[in-house]
Amino acid sequence: MSVPKSKLVTLEIGSSWTRAFLIDHEKGNKLKIASHDFLPTSTGDLKFTVEALFKKLSINPKENTLLVTSSLDEAKAISDELKGIFVPFPEVNKNVLNYLKVVGYPACTLLDAGVGLFFGNYKASLVGSYLTFPIGEVELENHLANHTLHPQTIPETPWEVEINEALMRVIFAEKSANFGAANNVLVTGSLIAAHPKMSRVALVILDILGPNTIADVIVDKYSFSNCWGAAVTKYRELVDFEIDFLEKLGSFVSLGGVGRVGLDYGLKNIQEVNVAENEIALIPATKEQKVEVELGYGREKRRFKTSGGNLGILIDGRLKPLPIAFGSSASQKAMVKWAEAIEKVEIIR
Amino acid sequence: MINQVITRTSSNHQHDLVRKFPGKGKPAVKEGSLVEASDIIAHCQVSAGQRLIKVAHTLGIRASSVQKHLLRNVGDRIYQGETVARRRGLLGLGKTEVRSPADGVITNIDPNGDLIVKFLPISVRLTAGAGGKVKKIVEDAITISTLATEVNGPIGSGKERDGAIKVVAGQTEFLLPQHISADCSGKIIVGGAVLERATIEKALTVGVHGIVCGGINQRDFLSLGVSSDVGLSVLITEGYGNFALGTDIYESLKALEGRFAFIDGERANLVVPELNPKMEKATEPPSLGWRELAVGDKVRVLHQKKEKLLGTVKEIKEGQTLSSGLVSDTAKIDLGAGIEVVVAAANLQILES
Numbered sequence: 001m002s003v004p005k006s007k008l009v010t011l012e013i014g015s016s017w018t019r020a021f022l023i024d025h026e027k028g029n030k031l032k033i034a035s036h037d038f039l040p041t042s043t044g045d046l047k048f049t050v051e052a053l054f055k056k057l058s059i060n061p062k063e064n065t066l067l068v069t070s071s072l073d074e075a076k077a078i079s080d081e082l083k084g085i086f087v088p089f090p091e092v093n094k095n096v097l098n099y100l101k102v103v104g105y106p107a108c109t110l111l112d113a114g115v116g117l118f119f120g121n122y123k124a125s126l127v128g129s130y131l132t133f134p135i136g137e138v139e140l141e142n143h144l145a146n147h148t149l150h151p152q153t154i155p156e157t158p159w160e161v162e163i164n165e166a167l168m169r170v171i172f173a174e175k176s177a178n179f180g181a182a183n184n185v186l187v188t189g190s191l192i193a194a195h196p197k198m199s200r201v202a203l204v205i206l207d208i209l210g211p212n213t214i215a216d217v218i219v220d221k222y223s224f225s226n227c228w229g230a231a232v233t234k235y236r237e238l239v240d241f242e243i244d245f246l247e248k249l250g251s252f253v254s255l256g257g258v259g260r261v262g263l264d265y266g267l268k269n270i271q272e273v274n275v276a277e278n279e280i281a282l283i284p285a286t287k288e289q290k291v292e293v294e295l296g297y298g299r300e301k302r303r304f305k306t307s308g309g310n311l312g313i314l315i316d317g318r319l320k321p322l323p324i325a326f327g328s329s330a331s332q333k334a335m336v337k338w339a340e341a342i343e344k345v346e347i348i349r
Numbered sequence: 350m351i352n353q354v355i356t357r358t359s360s361n362h363q364h365d366l367v368r369k370f371p372g373k374g375k376p377a378v379k380e381g382s383l384v385e386a387s388d389i390i391a392h393c394q395v396s397a398g399q400r401l402i403k404v405a406h407t408l409g410i411r412a413s414s415v416q417k418h419l420l421r422n423v424g425d426r427i428y429q430g431e432t433v434a435r436r437r438g439l440l441g442l443g444k445t446e447v448r449s450p451a452d453g454v455i456t457n458i459d460p461n462g463d464l465i466v467k468f469l470p471i472s473v474r475l476t477a478g479a480g481g482k483v484k485k486i487v488e489d490a491i492t493i494s495t496l497a498t499e500v501n502g503p504i505g506s507g508k509e510r511d512g513a514i515k516v517v518a519g520q521t522e523f524l525l526p527q528h529i530s531a532d533c534s535g536k537i538i539v540g541g542a543v544l545e546r547a548t549i550e551k552a553l554t555v556g557v558h559g560i561v562c563g564g565i566n567q568r569d570f571l572s573l574g575v576s577s578d579v580g581l582s583v584l585i586t587e588g589y590g591n592f593a594l595g596t597d598i599y600e601s602l603k604a605l606e607g608r609f610a611f612i613d614g615e616r617a618n619l620v621v622p623e624l625n626p627k628m629e630k631a632t633e634p635p636s637l638g639w640r641e642l643a644v645g646d647k648v649r650v651l652h653q654k655k656e657k658l659l660g661t662v663k664e665i666k667e668g669q670t671l672s673s674g675l676v677s678d679t680a681k682i683d684l685g686a687g688i689e690v691v692v693a694a695a696n697l698q699i700l701e702s
Contacts, residue, residue, distance in 0.1 A: 039351055040695060042639035049639070052351050138566050142590035143652075145567040149503045149588060150651045153696045155673045196674025 004065040004235060007034070010227035011050065013070035013078070016041055016115040016151040017190050020053040021227050022064070023243070031243040036222055038190070040152040046078050069230040085234055092229035096186075099232050102239050103246070105184040105218060110225075111172045111205075113164075113189035118147040122170045129326040130166035130207070132335045133159055137326070154194065161200075164191050168204050176208040182304045183213065186246070188220035202249050202311050203342045206280070211256020211320045214293060214304050217249045248287040250309030253295070256320040262294030263313065264303075270294065275317035278334075280341045283313040311345045350665070350678045350694035352642045356635050356701050357501055357586070357649070358601045363631040364497035366479050366611070366622055369490045369509070371395050374475065376486050384477040386609065386624045390491050391475040397468035400450065405462025407447050408436040412462030419464075421455060426469075428452050433464065478511060478609060479622030496626035498605060500586070500598050504565065505617030506573045507582030512537045512558035514610050514621065516603050521593040524562050526551035533557050537612050537619070539602045543591040544583065545569055553580050559612035561602065561619060563587045563594035582614040587658065588651075595649075595659055597702075635701030642680065647700040650682060650692055660684040665694060 008023040018041045024034040035057050042048040054061060066084035068075060069092050079086040093110070100108040124141040143163060147153065155161045168191065187201060195201055198219065205217050224245040232238045253261055258277040262270040275281050285291060285308025293304045293313070306313075318338070324331035372395035378384060404419070405412045418434045421427055427449045434447040453466040481495030515536045517528040524541025529551045537559035538552070544562040546569045552560060559582040567589045573579050586598050602619075610621040642648075646662045660682040669679040671693055678694040 040353075040639075042351065042353075045638050049351060052641070138568065139590065141567045142564075142588075145589040146652055150696075150698075153651050154671075154675055154677055154693045156652075156671050156675075156693055156696065157673050161673045161675070194675050196676075 007064045008231060008235075009059055009061060009064045009066045010224075010230055011053075011066065011068045011079075011084070012223075012226045012230075013046055013050070013068065013072055013075040014041055014114065014190070015043075015072060018046075018049045018053060019223060019227065020050075020057055020059065021222070021224060022057060022059055023231070029241045031238075031241050033222065033224065033243065033245065036224070038223075046072070046074055047081070050078060050082070067227070067230045067234060069226055087230035087233045089226075091233045092226050094229075095233040096225050096229035099228065099239055100184070100186060105186065105216065108184040108186050108218075109175055109179070111168075111175060111185060111187045111189075113168050113172075113187060113191040114223075115147070115151040115190060117164075117167050117171050117189075117191070118144060118151065120167075120171050122167070125326040126170050127163065127166045129324045129328075129331060130169050130335060131159075131162055132332050132339065133162070134327070134329075134332065161196070165200060165204050169207050172204070173208045176210065179210060179213055179215070181213060181302065182306075183215040185215045185217045186220060186225065187217065188223055188225045190223050192219055193221065193223035197343065197346065198247070198249060199311065199342045199345045200339065202252070202314060202345070203339060205249075206252050206254065206314060206316050206342070207322060207338075209252060209254035209316065209320065211254060212295060213254045214295070214306065215252045215254075216306055217252055217309070218246045219249055221245055221247050248307070248309035250285070250287075250311040251291070251293065251306040251313045252316065253293060253313065254316045254318075254320060255295075256318075258317055259295075260297070261315050264292035264294065266290065266292075273315055275315050277317055277319070279317040280338060281315040281317070282311075282342075282345050283315065284308070285312045286310075314342075314345070350642050350680075351639050352648075352694070352697050352699050353639055354635070354637050354699045354701055355501070355649075356499070356637060357595060358498065358598050359635060359702050360498040360601070361496055361623075361630055361632050362499065362634045363628070364495055364499065364620060364622065365484060366481070366493045366495050366497065366620065367490050368475060368478060368493065370475060371473055372470065374489065376491060378483050378486075378491065380483050380486055382483050383481070384483060384493060385480045386477055386622070388477045389474045390477045390483070390493075393473045393475055394470040395473050396470050397451070397453075399453075399456070399465055399467040401459070402433065402447060402449065402464040402466055403462075404434045404447050404458075404464050408434060408445050410436060410462070412460060415458055415462040415464075419458075423455050423457060426452075426454050427466065478611065480625045481622070481628070493622075494628075496623040496628065496631055498601060498621040500561070500584070500601065500619040500621075502561075502584050502586040502617045503588060504570065504585035505583060505614035506570065506579075507559070507612075507614030508578050509611055509613040509615075510537075510558040510582045511609065511611045514539060514602055514606050514608055516540050516606050520563065520596065520599045523591075524548050524560070529555050529557060531555060537561065537610050539599075539606075540594065542593045544585070546572060549573070549579070549581070549583075557581055559584070559610075559614075559619070561586065561594075561598075561612070564590050564592035566590065578614075582612045584612055584614065584617055584619055592658070596657075597659060597700075637701065640699065642694055642697065642699065647702075648680070648682060648697040649700055650684075650690070651696045651698065657684040657686075657688065659700070660690075662697075663689065 068079035374393040518540030
């Protein structure tokens with residue numbers, strides 16, 4: 001198939017939330033998300049949410065090309081009923097990665113911060129080790145377990161957001177264990193799209209990077225990547241179209257302790273940044289700013305081509321894995337200190 | 350915002366009570382017949398299994414000598430308390446005997462000198478448990494159409510059991526082992542904000558059939574086994590943790606104290622059938638599923654650490670910033686007694702009764 005002639009409506013029916021996007025042609029090979037919204041997935045009656053979303057966004061599915069993606073078995077029947085095109089999840093994932101390659105992020109690792117995190121296999125004490133406030137292990141287990149009963153609940157207090165972030169670290173760490181020296185990372189999912197502070201998301205990623213690792217981190221601003229994956233699966237030529245849903249946060253460098261980083265902006269001299277132990281250095285650099293990052297000393301020295309982002313270049317001088325423990329007040333204080341340090345980037349954002 | 354519509358407690362709704370046969374059963378009623386709660390609807394034979402009687406060990410003899418000390422042979426029917434084997438002491442002085450622990454049939458003698466006794470099936474008369482009309486009879490169950498009060502929760506464990514309702518603790522108390530006395534045996538006990546492992550163990554010892562409580566710690570719930578049955582059924586009405594048993598459910602069950610009920614952990618519900626239902630009084634069951642939240646809706650607040658979780662929607666606002674920093678539709682909830690809270694609209698369930 002080539003490019004759709006009408007506007008494109010993409011629908012992702014997740015196990016907890018359903019998202020709808022109306023995609024319109026802007027100019028040339030540029031597309032825009034004209035409108036989008038999300039509602040809880042009406043389990044047992046998926047059509048109810050879908051119709052409520054269409055009503056909210058004033059979408060008539062008959063006037064547009066409808067693409068539906070989901071891992072739920074019942075979703076295909078809804079798609080068929082609405083005369084939509086159903087795109088299975090495995091194909092979507094594959095084509096999201098292909099698209100990321102085209103836009104300059106080859107071999108990208110997807111970190112999905114969806115509600116599915118709560119159903120993962122993890123120890124509550126490990127989650128608790130990343131928190132800045134004291135909480136009992138049993139209380140934390142109960143809090144996390146209640147999310148599996150009511151996955152659509154959203155955090156109302158800062159400490160609930162913090163627990164979500166801590167859970168992301170624990171689950172994401174399983175993937176980051178396989179990271180090489182240089183990585184491209186896309187963070188997506190409903191917990192990210194709704195997150196009030198991108199600097200906190202940055203800290204989540206920085207915390208799970210091993211020593212001597214560099215990562216170019218992008219976030220999916222609207223949790224749109226699966227819908228876009230469905231679109232590029234059915235309309236291959238859309239891969240060459242621009243659409244604004246990715247935000248480059250920056251280039252994250254984890255030294256694993258005290259160290260030095262050389263930043264080559266293509267000028268005469270290399271800027272040297274010496275990072276003290278436990279320090280997180282924030283270097284402003286836009287996503288257009290090309291930089292070569294030099295890590296290590298002497299023969300161990302390596303260079304990586306990267307660019308900045310909305311948060312710039314973050315250089316992490318903390319020991320990795322982080323020396324933190326559940327219930328330790330020293331760990332809680334350290335987490336507070338690091339969160340305060342990283343939140344300074346919100347000023348330059 | 351759209352929200353899930355649930356029913357926590359409902360009464361006077363038509364309910365199909367499925368009475369499963371505990372073993373092989375023969376119906377004593379016909380489809381369409383009217384029954385009362387105490388009527389026998391089926392005669393069942395419950396297999397009691399088999400057991401080893403350690404003859405060689407008890408008599409202190411070799412396995413090969415067991416046969417000559419037996420007073421009964423393989424294939425014989427034996428009765429509880431009957432002597433099945435005897436060994437006399439030296440010079441005929443003193444004797445050691447082995448008695449049967451139950452009625453049964455000796456089926457074999459194993460190489461260790463143990464008797465294998467198959468217990469005789471026990472006859473069980475299955476009562477209707479509810480007044481109503483016999484709707485359907487199948488091989489292993491009879492369905493009775495009746496009126497019932499139903500209580501539903503988000504968490505449950507254990508197969509269907511029955512017993513009389515007994516309220517043993519208040520809504521906000523810890524449900525402690527001390528709350529469970531010998532007279533709780535065979536009953537469904539109600540009360541408390543958190544059910545702990547020690548209480549479950551005491552309930553099992555006493556022979557409690559079911560427990561209805563507000564909350565349970567997740568680790569204690571997991572210790573019950575996710576899809577297994579520990580010997581009693583549990584219905585948790587609020588969630589994981591320490592949650593006061595909701596006033597709606599507590600008051601409803603308090604009013605039904607002493608009544609015969611059915612608790613089903615797998616379905617996380619409790620059914621209290623009417624003894625003499627007047628079917629013409631049956632009300633339509635609530636329409637569950639999902640709908641748009643509206644002012645005036647009765648709701649349950651999810652995940653709030655508050656004693657009161659039930660209230661009425663007073664106001665709905667779109668796109669508000671929560672203290673977490675997230676932007677969401679919010680709802681102002683009147684929790685009664687002059688208490689009002691503003692919560693994310695997504696964190697509500699609409700209640701129908």
